[in-house]
Amino acid sequence: MTVDISVLIGGEAGQGIQTVGLLMARTCHRAGLYVIVVNDFESRIRGGHSFIQLRISDGPVHAPTQDLHLMVALDERTYRLHQSDLQEGGLALIPKDDGDTMVQHHQCKIVDFAGLAQKAGNKILSNTVAAGTCLALIGAPFDLFENVLKTTFEQVEEKRLAQNVQAAQYGYAAAEEHTFRWSWRWDRTSPKGRLIDGAHAVALGALAGDCRFSAFYPMSPATGIIQRLVDMAAAVPLVVEQAEDELAAVNMVIGAAFAGVRAMTATSGGGFSLMTEGLGLAAITETPIVIVNAQRPGPATGLPTRTAQADLQFVIHASQDEFPRFVFAPGTPFEAFTVTARAFELSDRFQVPAVILVDQFLNDSIFVAEEAFEAPEAARPFTITDGDLDDPTLYRRYALNDSGISPRALPCRGLARVKVCSDEHDEAGHITEDAAIRDAMAGKRHAKYQAMREQIRPPEVIHAGSDIVLISWGSMRGAMIEAVNQLRADGINCGGLHMIDLWPFPDAAMGEILEKAAQFFVVEQNRTAQLGQLIRQQTGYRYADAVLKTNGRPMCAGEITEAIKTKLK
Amino acid sequence: MTVDISVLIGGEAGQGIQTVGLLMARTCHRAGLYVIVVNDFESRIRGGHSFIQLRISDGPVHAPTQDLHLMVALDERTYRLHQSDLQEGGLALIPKDDGDTMVQHHQCKIVDFAGLAQKAGNKILSNTVAAGTCLALIGAPFDLFENVLKTTFEQVEEKRLAQNVQAAQYGYAAAEEHTFRWSWRWDRTSPKGRLIDGAHAVALGALAGDCRFSAFYPMSPATGIIQRLVDMAAAVPLVVEQAEDELAAVNMVIGAAFAGVRAMTATSGGGFSLMTEGLGLAAITETPIVIVNAQRPGPATGLPTRTAQADLQFVIHASQDEFPRFVFAPGTPFEAFTVTARAFELSDRFQVPAVILVDQFLNDSIFVAEEAFEAPEAARPFTITDGDLDDPTLYRRYALNDSGISPRALPCRGLARVKVCSDEHDEAGHITEDAAIRDAMAGKRHAKYQAMREQIRPPEVIHAGSDIVLISWGSMRGAMIEAVNQLRADGINCGGLHMIDLWPFPDAAMGEILEKAAQFFVVEQNRTAQLGQLIRQQTGYRYADAVLKTNGRPMCAGEITEAIKTKLK
């Protein structure tokens, strides 16, 4: 990569820093560059301190970076908090001189965003001014930015477009006397894929999985997924229902799935905790449901708008007693899309609940997805109708067989009467206390694991056969792979392993790979190396050490690289 | 053991089979014998099929047995269901000849329980008649039984006592022409300890742990614990509150603990699922609470009145993110007593939640507890008052220190203002989004593990240094130890390991013991060998095989012995 710079735009909640970042990201993307936009915001509506980090590169980037080259400090606090991260030669744009800390510093440049915006017609154009100045500094041709503004405002009003272009021009002009150290000559190539956040990708995956009903209770960082579903619902046969609480949400989903539509809910840890009993209900009634758990740091309310990966062991073991379930953790929007669609299919096919673990970082960050998102041509029906039955009136929902998967009919769709029960039940769906039937039913459910395991995809291997292996799951993929490459560049024989399909655990596949590694390290956003523990439990192999981060901010490759180097010393 | 017989009393719910069993158990106990009474009943109020198994021995017994010597079949179904378990030479007492299945068999003896009861004055005396006949058959001196009746009815009415004694005499008389194969000469020794069920022991432990508040929502098999608390509440400063649901129950307990009293709730898996979020609240606010999870088979409603040990991994990992907690699983009433009292103390001391795993078998069965239950002389206060503070107005609830345990003041008890928060917080208890403080706070909580681990008692070792080790946790202790002794009697160099303190896991202690064993087997009432998995995760040692039972009925030593022998072949 010859270009790899990062821009931080910070200020108070409500100042529109997202707009600045997004305008810039889109401009870069149109020029064929790679970007990632990472959101860092507090759990409040106005005030406080938020920022976004925009990383721009000519090669793929999937994680934030520690290096900071350019900063837009919409308030003094931003400058104070992030000043020390600014690279030698880096620059901070500040709106005014408060006569104190800011301008003293040689790395500062005053741009009167508000004044220029006002000149262009409206104070709220400050964001466009700021984006303009930044783009000018890094050398972005003006017409690219202008085009982005056109796409944004052509639907709106002629006047607003004109004002925005004017503001952009003022922004560009403001940069004129300054040469930015990391500015580069822009070759325009065709845009790489499209810009998309993880939440959107999950929602698209749900539609590709033929999701028709979703019930939810608002909770960060899951609400974005629901918002996307709502935004798209007009085009598809999908109903989205806001429930009174998470208990209702998961049970509505179970009711809808029972009645015959694929259904999901999305929540975060606290909400998932409340759904734990429902998870067991889906399991014992063998009703297919999908639950997305968008992780954030806890316990309890914790840090509502921050990121974490600390619910892995919880979701694998959640709810009393034991039953088969799928657990997936996509690492990119494309994986989020495919995994969600697969989760719907597999859940339906095996009549088991599926849990998808995403997190605030994946959900709220904007990535370049180069892969095309494709919906399956057809959705295979995994239910039966009267026609499939010799005598529908004798239908038994929980007929025993070797696969553990009993033919599933739907209620009120024919003569077959469908009877399901959260007590342990017999084949007909009636309560039973019979010891042998209990064992047969629990065994039947458990038997599904065999075929479920065949659906589990092996981990992604990066540089197979390396001595040292870094292992990630979920959203840590980007940082892990970048770290592997950095370490290799530093002469360390390092490879990577990325896990998406986590449960049923791919014991054999993992065992085979780990057998060959001299040592392996897990890279996780939790405190106890949960995947590391799981690997030991399932394969017997013990991680040499773990690179862990728990402060709610996404990991950067540099942090991993440094940690590994220290550990290897 | 020269005496070891088992008596099954079966009939419909509501027929009073518990009374028969209890009268017999008390009579045997008074003669210095050991007994265990195991309850097997359906989740309904009348009808169906229930039974109790009374095992009587001259040596300690802590588990049911597969052998059946004497049966009281209060209905035809009892006879039909259990007939095949009757040992050669065994006997079934049946109330009347229904001209069909029952009396044809040479093992049957008709006793007109109802008729004799009527003769004694009341049909409900049938139970006393039945107990009398059984006791006569096994050779119990009449005066022992008479004394039991006296203790029971002397508080009541003269007339009822007389009628009961009359009924007992009729029962004895009915046995006269029969010699029962396993009858024995009764030597009277002084009673061994006293008869007590697990639920009662937990409740006593709570009082010994200075529990002053309990909120609950009724759920089998936990309600027995609450019932015992209610029954004893008049004597102590204890308030028991029935909540509207489990969410309320656990949060009331947290509120009370925060305000300054030791508090607990008791539930079963489904209720525990609902308490999962509250568990995390206790953790992040560092409020000491005790939750008893009385396990039953699931998932969901499952088998409400049956036994299981399938929530171990769940309770260890329950709730989002990670935090320290204690998990205990007592195996006998005495352990239930001591562990519960300890749980209150440790929870208070470390300001962490403690979970106690019991189950239907332990809660509802009546055991002989030989150990004396002793309450601590004093309850150490783990909270501070204004006097302990230099300046109470500067009090900070979450002051950072190495131990992770911040001095805890109580609200409205002085000038110190106590501020707690389920968001991540600073030392003062205010919401924070600061990355460093977050890490410090999560680290502080985690740091408690070190000292918590020191409180963990090592597993109980039975026949140290044996080649083959059977490992149990919780209520499987009795069956496991009996199996070890049977296997040793059969010449197998077998030992046992019983775990009560499960989390923090005693990695080192377990590792040391397991290192020396040629192979070890876990004995558990679940399907996936949860303790086995945990041992592998924590120590790297892998169980050779597992003896598992999931049909909701407690395990017998014979089942373990047979399974181990097969596995060793």
Place this chain on the structure above:
Amino acid sequence: MVSINDYHSDYPNHWCPGCGNFGILEAMKAALAALELPPEKILIVSGIGQAAKTPHFLECNYFHSLHGRALPIATGAKIANHHMTVLVNTGDGDCYGEGGNHFMHAIRRNIDVTVLAHNNRVYGLTKGQASPTSMEGMQTKIQPGGVIMGAFNPLAVALSLGAGFVARGFSSDGDQLRDLIQAGIRHRGFALIDIMQPCVSFNQVNTHKWYKDRIAPIEENHDETDRISAVRLSLGTDDRIPTGIYYRRESPSYTDRIDKLKDKPLTDHRYRPELLKALLTDGYP
């Protein structure tokens, strides 16, 4: 012609002899038969408790779910396929205790289900603890000093939430109950029928006789479209317990108001990948 016998279930009943639930079961069958609704056309959702076991004892589609969660299950099922006739059998603990929040919000949703609340004023299945509707002062093994909370008044609460069909029945008055259930099913929207039911095993206060001495059909001149009168009736001023329809007013049910369902139920759509084409290439423009 649907007959009562069509509802016969072979599954053995679990209730205590003399339990009021039997009367409710028979009234249900009679109402369903009278409405010509064959077993395969109805879905019964229930929670957990003695009441919630009801669907096992008559032929139907059923979802015997979790304690307290019957209403969300019923809501999800109804939204997925609003052509189904959905009934809910629930207990006073199930519906007003553990499930209290769903009770309130299902009413606000005006979801088209008929709720039969078997109100025995006690927790039956768990052996006799007080329930939300237990009367103040009632003693139980767990409440030896007597209940010290005010009894939950389901009708008043439902009315305050704007429920469109609010009625009270009695398990021993089969004819009236049958008519109420019929009317409830016919009502488009949320219908609550709170059914007073003796529990012979655990409630020695509100016995059959206790009810017989108090119940009286609502007076003829009661205006069932007047909410305030209904509230007044539900709050009661004397010892009498009026049975019948307290309040009835139809307004569009929840599924009536979801445009997407005008055409056909969600279950009746086919998966059509072509609808996704444009969406799948979307992102930040």
Place this chain on the structure above:
Amino acid sequence: MVSINDYHSDYPNHWCPGCGNFGILEAMKAALAALELPPEKILIVSGIGQAAKTPHFLECNYFHSLHGRALPIATGAKIANHHMTVLVNTGDGDCYGEGGNHFMHAIRRNIDVTVLAHNNRVYGLTKGQASPTSMEGMQTKIQPGGVIMGAFNPLAVALSLGAGFVARGFSSDGDQLRDLIQAGIRHRGFALIDIMQPCVSFNQVNTHKWYKDRIAPIEENHDETDRISAVRLSLGTDDRIPTGIYYRRESPSYTDRIDKLKDKPLTDHRYRPELLKALLTDGYP
């Protein structure tokens, strides 16, 4: 003498400029000061939401708990030490949505807490979804077609449950609100003050002006001891929104009715092993 300044908190406020919460905060301070209750003598329990952040912004003991669970926390705390003055700050989502079941049963318990429900008719902290009290038809990003559920009427529901103190305030009428809060705290038992509060960021329907145009103090001749009148007032017949005390009637609070608490709070007992002696040898006789 307790002064308003004693309640000053150094912790920076998180609310949006112009938010109605500020008015509520000031009224609270004024009421507490007027009652001579110093910060260390009060416990504020809150759930999660913008409203629930309140206790950070004034000096007091507080338990900022889980979304929806403020009332059970407050109940447990009050039972443990009933000498504390307990207030609850909660949002419309917190109290009537996630916490709806506790709301109902806390009223039935008549637990002596004063509930300040900051009713902005929207989910503020999670950025503008409909709340239980959002008006029918209100459009949000998540409800683009408008809310299709009936709005939750907290006063009517509380009255139907037998609440003994039911009032409505407005965040911009500080004097009235102060008086209501004072009266609520003085009331022995459960006191509900539903406070209409504009949310400048997410509720463009129920704005400051919207409220100003509608609110009117309850008429002088309203009999605040007449439950039916209170219900009628709460159900409303025209556009006006009456503020003030709808209903007030004292009866023993929950902790008043627990004999064990007559003597002193549970927190004030010492552990006394001698009380256990007899119990510890107990078993089956």
